[in-house]
Amino acid sequence: MGVLERKQRQKEEVRNSILTAAWSIIQTEGWQAISIRKIADAIEYSVPVIYNHFESKxxxxxxxxxxxxxxxxxxxxxxxxxxxxxxxxxxxxxxxxxxxxxxxxxxxxxxxxxxxxxxxxxxxxxxxxxxxxxxxxxxxxxxxxxxxxxxxxxxxxxxxxxxxxxxxxxxxxxxxxxxxxxxxxxxxxxxxxxxxxxxx
Incomplete structure (x- = not known):
């Protein structure tokens, strides 16, 4: 697997992790509880990483x-x-x-x-x-x-x-x-x- 393919796969994995964490919060606390900070904490990434994938909640x-x-x-x-x-x-x-x-x-x-x-x-x-x-x-x-x-x-x-x-x-x-x-x-x-x- 080339460098570009690996980066793309990692990007998709992080994106999927963000969505999975967000959905988990929605199911346990309701969609009103969603925040970028809460998602970042859940997947143990920094807030800027979330913003690299989604411009807002x-x-x-x-x-x-x-x-x-x-x-x-x-x-x-x-x-x-x-x-x-x-x-x-x-x-x-x-x-x-x-x-x-x-x-x-x-x-x-x-x-x-x-x-x-x-x-x-x-x-x-x-x-x-x-x-x-x-x-x-x-x-x-x-x-x-x-x-x-x-x-x-x-x-x-x-x-x-x-x-x-x-x-x-x-x-x-x-x-x-x-x-x-x-x-x-x-x-x-x-x-x-x-x-x-x-x-x-």
Whole structure:
């Protein structure tokens, strides 16, 4: 292995150590407890070493936001089948979103806590764009089979996302809470109502 390759590998190892330490702090103390100093102490490096890899703690948080949206998109896509009708696909996507949120609460709360960038910046994050494009595409399929082909799919995407995130957030107010039968019924009713209005 050449000198350049070795340096690159060492750089990647330090970067991964930083992310691993940051995630450990998030899981034990919450994302609000993250600081560059705390991460440096955890991996026994100086603060400037951390700044050589990430310009700020927000940059570290953004890495987890990106990974969260990658995982969310992949989880939803894994549940979908080309054999399902467009309405069924959107229903499956909504329920998969819910499942992901509660199976990965720390990740989800970080994605929509301090880590989620403002709307303008979010448009520049490929992982968020990819997730959004997937849901817009599913919604567009329902619209294409409806009697309202001029419906704005992007607007409906924001409505659908707001419904899902709102229901998840209400449930997560009590951090120890897990979805019960009533909250599952509310989710199904909300998704069914959205799809029914969209498919008319």
């Amino acid at each position: 927000e940059a570290i948080m953004l890495e987890f936001v990106k990974e969260g949206f990658r995982q969310l998109r992949d989880h939803i896509q894994a549940q979908l089948s080309d054999e399902d009708r467009s309405c069924q696909q959107l229903e499956i996507a909504g329920k998969a979103y819910w499942q992901f949120a509660f199976a990965n609460q720390a990740t989800y709360q970080l994605m929509f806590g301090m880590g989620l960038p403002p709307c303008e910046r979010a448009r520049q994050v490929p992982e968020i764009q990819s997730f959004s494009a997937m849901l817009v595409s599913l919604i567009q399929k329902v619209i294409d089979h409806s009697k309202q082909p001029d419906t704005n799919a992007f607007l409906k995407f924001h409505t659908f996302w707001s419904i899902l995130h709102g229901l998840v957030s209400i449930q997560m107010i009590n951090r120890s809470a897990t979805p019960d039968e009533l909250s599952e019924l509310v989710l199904e009713d909300a998704i069914y109502g959205f799809i029914k209005a969209l498919a008319v």
